[in-house]
Amino acid sequence: MDTKCEAGKWNVDAYLRGCASRTVLEALANKWTCLLIDALRHGPLRFGELRRKLDGITQKSLTQTLRVMERDGIVIRSVYPTIPPRVEYELSDLGRSVAGLMEGVKRWSEEHVDEILAAREAYDLRAQEEPRPVPVG
Amino acid sequence: MDTKCEAGKWNVDAYLRGCASRTVLEALANKWTCLLIDALRHGPLRFGELRRKLDGITQKSLTQTLRVMERDGIVIRSVYPTIPPRVEYELSDLGRSVAGLMEGVKRWSEEHVDEILAAREAYDLRAQEEPRPVPVG
DNA sequence: TATATAGGTACCTTGTGGATACCAAGTGTG
DNA sequence: CACACTTGGTATCCACAAGGTACCTATATA
Missing domain, CATH: 1.10.10.10 (Winged helix-like DNA-binding domain superfamily/Winged helix DNA-binding domain)
Known part of the structure; x- marks a missing residue:
């Protein structure tokens, strides 16, 4: 959501580490x-x-x-x-x-x-x- | 969240079927x-x-x-x-x-x-x- | 022949969830 | 004394599902 790189292409690993929404979702959506x-x-x-x-x-x-x-x-x-x-x-x-x-x-x-x-x-x-x-x- | 039964005890199957939040979360939290x-x-x-x-x-x-x-x-x-x-x-x-x-x-x-x-x-x-x-x- | 298009499908590995058994300390029961 | 029961866990095994890898389709273009 907030971690992009290289002309709008997402590095998914960086995304998974850096995205606050994903961290929260992983903590709650159990x-x-x-x-x-x-x-x-x-x-x-x-x-x-x-x-x-x-x-x-x-x-x-x-x-x-x-x-x-x-x-x-x-x-x-x-x-x-x-x-x-x-x-x-x-x-x-x-x-x-x-x-x-x-x-x-x-x-x-x-x-x-x-x-x-x-x-x-x-x-x-x-x-x-x-x-x-x-x-x- | 909204499906209770028998003195505040949740029937989880009914919950999984009936809970709107869970349905939405399952659809989105991928x-x-x-x-x-x-x-x-x-x-x-x-x-x-x-x-x-x-x-x-x-x-x-x-x-x-x-x-x-x-x-x-x-x-x-x-x-x-x-x-x-x-x-x-x-x-x-x-x-x-x-x-x-x-x-x-x-x-x-x-x-x-x-x-x-x-x-x-x-x-x-x-x-x-x-x-x-x-x-x- | 190789590439690009947008997938389908068989196979394999990983991870998660549930069931089950067990533990440990003290308390009550026979 | 022997036994089971209580609470809040661990440890172990197993099955199912999710996800990834690899290879397949078919057609047109360079």
């Missing part, structure tokens, strides 16, 4: 990350509570996702060395800011997702009846 | 999709022009990505049956709207990517010197 941010919006939750809330997530995936989010500064992990152990996760300021960003994406999505879905239906219908136009052979 | 949208912002381009502009993309990936974007109604593909064949890709209205959405993400990213990067550095530094706090053992 299968579970958005769900976790939403789950934590109203206050801290324990590991087991999150696991039960996100019905279907495995321990491994939950651990991994939370670890990455903690590393990115989106969630804060607090360990209380009680017996049995108690680990709480909560959104940081940055995490709450992410939740705000997601609101914008959510609004746009709700406004336009129907267009995408309709385009897919129309495309699949076209593809069924007529073979797609190919330049050669 | 390795090449954002680059292609940006490349096409100033008018239609041919297949070969796109391939040269996105230095590093393979033919297969470019074909696949453009096909998906065409199916989602983001790009319009026009075939001119000349010799040699000529195929042009351009953004649809929806595609231009996506470019607008990406502007918001881009702004947020540029404002906050440094915080994420700093959090990562700090995390990695902490992880180096002290072992991470584990509840037991």
Whole structure:
């Protein structure tokens, strides 16, 4: 988006390193990350509570996702060395800011997702009846 | 984000089907999709022009990505049956709207990517010197 | 013959996700 | 005493999907 070189040609490696949008997207556009941010919006939750809330997530995936989010500064992990152990996760300021960003994406999505879905239906219908136009052979 | 059930517990399958944000994110948060949208912002381009502009993309990936974007109604593909064949890709209205959405993400990213990067550095530094706090053992 | 056009397709490698088993400390139960 | 249960993880294996490489189509031009 913002890293070009040599007459409008992108060096993709430089792009991947330098593009802020891509860094953010890679941090957020994960299968579970958005769900976790939403789950934590109203206050801290324990590991087991999150696991039960996100019905279907495995321990491994939950651990991994939370670890990455903690590393990115989106969630804060607090360990209380009680017996049995108690680990709480909560959104940081940055995490709450992410939740705000997601609101914008959510609004746009709700406004336009129907267009995408309709385009897919129309495309699949076209593809069924007529073979797609190919330049050669 | 918007599909809950049974006392705040998410059915993830229903979520994956029903969540507009996720549908949109899956359509856009692709390795090449954002680059292609940006490349096409100033008018239609041919297949070969796109391939040269996105230095590093393979033919297969470019074909696949453009096909998906065409199916989602983001790009319009026009075939001119000349010799040699000529195929042009351009953004649809929806595609231009996506470019607008990406502007918001881009702004947020540029404002906050440094915080994420700093959090990562700090995390990695902490992880180096002290072992991470584990509840037991 | 080689190149340019716009792809299609078979194959291979990598990476990611899920399932499963296991751990460690203490607590409750028989 | 032996056992299972709790919490919050690790470690391991396996399957599936995504992505890349390489080679194929067909036609006109130099």
